[in-house]
Amino acid sequence: MREAAFVKKNKEKWKQFEEVLKGHQRQTPDRVSNLYIQLTDDLAYARTFFPESETVLYLNHLAMRVHQSIYKNKRERSGRILSFWKYELPLLFYKHRKQFLYAFLIFVGAMLIGVVSSIYDENFARLILGDRYVNMTIENIEKGDPMAVYKSRGQVDMFFAITYNNVRVSFYAFILGIFFSIGTGYILLLNGIMVGCFQYFFYGYGLLLESFLTIWIHGTIEISSIVIAGGSGMVMGNSFLFPGTLPRWHSLKKGARDGLKIVIGLVPLFIIAGFLESFVTRLTEFPIAIKIGIILLSAVFIILYVVVYPSYIANRKPFSDDAQT
Numbered sequence: 001m002r003e004a005a006f007v008k009k010n011k012e013k014w015k016q017f018e019e020v021l022k023g024h025q026r027q028t029p030d031r032v033s034n035l036y037i038q039l040t041d042d043l044a045y046a047r048t049f050f051p052e053s054e055t056v057l058y059l060n061h062l063a064m065r066v067h068q069s070i071y072k073n074k075r076e077r078s079g080r081i082l083s084f085w086k087y088e089l090p091l092l093f094y095k096h097r098k099q100f101l102y103a104f105l106i107f108v109g110a111m112l113i114g115v116v117s118s119i120y121d122e123n124f125a126r127l128i129l130g131d132r133y134v135n136m137t138i139e140n141i142e143k144g145d146p147m148a149v150y151k152s153r154g155q156v157d158m159f160f161a162i163t164y165n166n167v168r169v170s171f172y173a174f175i176l177g178i179f180f181s182i183g184t185g186y187i188l189l190l191n192g193i194m195v196g197c198f199q200y201f202f203y204g205y206g207l208l209l210e211s212f213l214t215i216w217i218h219g220t221i222e223i224s225s226i227v228i229a230g231g232s233g234m235v236m237g238n239s240f241l242f243p244g245t246l247p248r249w250h251s252l253k254k255g256a257r258d259g260l261k262i263v264i265g266l267v268p269l270f271i272i273a274g275f276l277e278s279f280v281t282r283l284t285e286f287p288i289a290i291k292i293g294i295i296l297l298s299a300v301f302i303i304l305y306v307v308v309y310p311s312y313i314a315n316r317k318p319f320s321d322d323a324q325t
Helices: 003-021 029-049 054-071 077-095 097-120 124-129 131-142 155-178 182-203 208-241 248-265 267-280 288-314
Strands: none
Touching (some): 003 029, 003 054, 029 054, 077 097, 097 124, 097 182, 097 208, 124 131, 124 182, 155 182, 155 208, 155 248, 155 267, 208 248, 208 288
């Protein structure tokens, strides 16, 4: 049976599951259990004949939700929030992994543009970073404290300002995806060039290692989150450009919903990044080993949560014991 025929044959049954989960239909426990058995049979069939399709992801996610509704009491809202970060958000990372890869490649390419442009134009840093910032940093370098900019404000004020700015940038990266993903690409390009230019500027003063070990204390999570936010914008933009078998407007609504969930899920990461930048990055006298440790822990967390863990839960059996929250 072709995938399209399989979906057409069973979509009404799956829709009934969604209605049950939303509480729109009352069902006896026996009826729900029977439907669940049918669903797991459908999932097994899809895994066998359409292993790389989105049908498998959809059925896997639906089966996990039904399993939880059968074998667990209803949780408080805090349980729903935990489930979002434990299952729903990682599954979205996996579902839209191509868009996140594109966003990452655009950002890395933009960083290289920033570096190469700085090599061939000594005034490029002033164009991108601004005369005021460049002059202030040069003065700090001459005073022997090149990272003094991170100590120029009170920790609490800095925390709120930085967190707000990062959240604002992430929402811009998402919302501008409505312009066929071009607006999102622009945000990624701009931020990538800025990072590349910034790092080369310090390299020119022989401070590449010091600047790297300072800014990436917070930048590992912050920059990763901006790239992910860019991916969420592409999820929305590409859903309109490439609707597949869905009506274009329906595809756009699905893409916008998925993208919004992703960017909302990034808010805790921006809070963590803001805390690190405001309270930790300024401690430039920290031993190098501690700085490297923070950077590595941040990088490992991002890789595990955004790449490894989503792949794991997307490909496991939904009715295993660890699927319960």
